Amino acid sequence: MNYFNYSRRQANEVYVGATPMGGAYPIRIQSMTNTVTMDTEACVEQAKRIIEAGGEYVRLTTQGVREAENLQHINASLRAQGYQTPLVADVHFNPKVAEVAALYAEKVRINPGNYVDAARTFKQLEYTDEEYAKEIQKIRDRFIPFLNICKENHTAIRIGVNHGSLSDRIMSRYGDTPEGMVESCMEFLRICVEQNFMNVVISIKASNTVIMVRTVRLLVEQMEKENMAFPLHLGVTEAGDGEDGRIKSALGIGALLCDGLGDTIRVSLSEAPEAEIPVARKLVDYVLKREGHPYIPATEAPEFNYTHPSRRETVAIGNIGGDQLPVVISARLNNDLEVSEQFKPDYLYCGQRLPENRRADIGYIVDACAWEGSEHTYPAFNYQQLIELHHHPAKMKFLFTSYLGLNEEVMACLRLHPEVVIVAQSNHYNRLGEFRALAHQLMNQGLKNPLVFFQLYQETETEDLQIKSAADMGALIIDGLCDGILLYNHGNQISNLKVDETAFGILQAGRIRTSKTEYISCPGCGRTLYDLESTIARIKAATAHLKGLKIGIMGCIVNGPGEMADADYGYVGAGRGKISLYKKKECIEKNIPEEQAVEKLIELIKANGDYKD
CATH class of the missing domain: 3.20.20 (TIM Barrel)
Structure with missing residues (x-):
């Protein structure tokens, strides 16, 4: 890789309905609905707003078989109105749902952290090599039938690893590390290659931009070692809203796009889904302006490590350099x-x-x-x-x-x-x-x-x-x-x-200097169990003056406790209109009525001495 001169990484072509990606195709822009997937009309209308804003793929949460089957009606309604944009089913926890969704969506996203493995419990498990091999065989037994359905229906898949939902099995062997995230992905990719199924896109995301960027870099390096060139879907999860969401997304996604990595992106904002599209479009267009730029002659420093970078050694001059904050x-x-x-x-x-x-x-x-x-x-x-x-x-x-x-x-x-x-x-x-x-x-x-x-x-x-x-x-x-x-x-x-x-x-x-409260808030989807945007506004109004705290605001438990594991406090949807509050990874109070939950969160912060008027 040339660190000084821009060129796009050459990825495999992947066919997602009538909108292929990878290869020489443009970098695709996408978003995700936050409507209930059983509400056909609401999903169709929101999908149309995303498409008309410039979205090239539309993803819908697909919790169960009923939702997967309803994709047929959503798809048919859009096609009848002249919209050919591919639909992507977002599946967690249930392989059967993925198999049904593959019949009606142009692409199905599965999460290696919960496709076969149980939901993350943060338990430390011990495996012998033989036991670990048996767990991989379980993945094969469930994953290969799904690949066969996708082959028959010309359905693409996305293997979507999230930092917040790594399995206890991966965590126990690799820890909460980029290496663990990469291996979680590679376990599934190796099966795809073995089965000669190449219609695969990969994402590997985190709300922490440093982890997200380093992990994608490491994944690309590992794929090259194993002669793979699958296209990349880029995104920073739970980026938040407003200027924070835009800066965080542009920094993480942009760091990779500027190195020629990425074939489709999603900017995850805690706002209306169609608001994500112009931001993503601006980011992609800005990066692509450097194509064909004048050559920069430069020599890589031998101590530089692209996948495991460390801070450049400098002398301290006053409060600049050395080990001091930028x-x-x-x-x-x-x-x-x-x-x-x-x-x-x-x-x-x-x-x-x-x-x-x-x-x-x-x-x-x-x-x-x-x-x-x-x-x-x-x-x-x-x-x-x-x-x-x-x-x-x-x-x-x-x-x-x-x-x-x-x-x-x-x-x-x-x-x-x-x-x-x-x-x-x-x-x-x-x-x-x-x-x-x-x-x-x-x-x-x-x-x-x-x-x-x-x-x-x-x-x-x-x-x-x-x-x-x-x-x-x-x-x-x-x-x-x-x-x-x-x-x-x-x-x-x-x-x-x-x-x-x-x-x-x-x-x-970029996680190198903190000057305000950080909000790790998800963009919302059909799984969201409360009014996300108004809740974020209320929490910000009460806590924005606090310096250095991290507060997770999560619509449901898919990535909730995991993605906000390094947050000081968490506000997570536990049921329709019910909230659970966390301190770090520990659930402090469950099933609080939504109308009381923000006040309870402030009380929790105060009780731990982290609140100042």
Whole structure:
């Protein structure tokens, strides 16, 4: 794989009704209904809204045989109205349901974590190799008849692994790891290959973007070792709503798309399903703009490990680099120095707008918390000025440079000046590739100066800024290269405060700096047992001021306790209008009436000392 130059991974072609994917076909966009699958009219109307928004596949939850059989009526109604978009049945826990669904849907999603294995209970099980082999044989005995039905009906399948629903069997042998998620998938893929069934798509998802990206990278590596090239469905589960859902999805999905991985995507928002489609479309279109970009000549650093990355080793300069949290530098190139208390940048880049006694030809960066006085003011050079002014007495200096600006003279200067923080710039079509090239050049040269990425845009819509900047930063964060971000939107269309909030949101979505409460909330489906959107709004209204908490808000138990296993508190649908509350993985209170559940959640948080007014 070339880490610096974009090209799409070549995947097998898979035929899903009249809309194939993989190969040279476009990256497909999809969503999932949140209506009850037995309500034919509601499902059809919502499917039409998804399709008219640009959705190319429509998935429906399929809890039981009745729901699977009703797909026939939903499918027929859509076709009668002129809609040919393929339908995907989403099946958990019951192989019989998958077999029926394969008769009426163009694709069936199954979950290896609960297709044959019992629902996850977090119990530690012990298997001998012989016992483990018998469990694999159980999978074969149930899975092969399903594949035969799919062959007869030309039905595609998706093997969809979720971090939140790994089986106790996999967990016991591999732990809660990317390796366990990959093996859960590979067990089923090997049977597909053995049975010469190649109409298969794979997804491997998590709400934690770091786990999601690293696991997909590892899966692709493992498939290559076993001569497989199945297409990939990408998504971040339980991404949430609003700006959090957009940033988190764009960061995780974008990190993989920018490396050429992914043949279909679903942006999972806790909003109306059709609202997901424009976000997904913007993300795909933005990434694909780098196709055919000018070649970036670069050499991979030997210590870089794509599937198991670690943070690049740097020296600490003030509060930048070393083991410290990545910083946020905010551009203030006008007289607007207002900052938010919650999303206060660490530094302000003021360009040449500081008062007298400063050189007029260089820029300045100031400490945002105590910016008056020369001891809180640091020069910002370009690479030519660095060589001329390397004797400058400041204890911290900032060098703005592109990859091509990092010449031998500059690197020689950096060797003598570890107090220089590098601010990487790029106007390349593939800015990720050029930023990576710069970081790898530093590693190859043994230079340990901290690295901040200057991401420059000119957007008029906040959503566009969120999607593009998160996609551009995703792989840099996952790769362990980010010591800070300078996010700047040229023009006055988006406020500085909103740009700052986006920068902090990106760092939080990448799990490298927390600045607010994180909500792990599912997008909802026909299994959802309460009004998801209004509940999320109520929980956010009561807890948004809390810093550093993770709260899971899950419609049902399919991924509930598992996907929010690293959440501090969980709110999970237990029955129609009934809620169970969790602290970590432990269920604290069951079957609370929905109208009391949000207040009970707040009481639980308060009882554990995690609530502040």
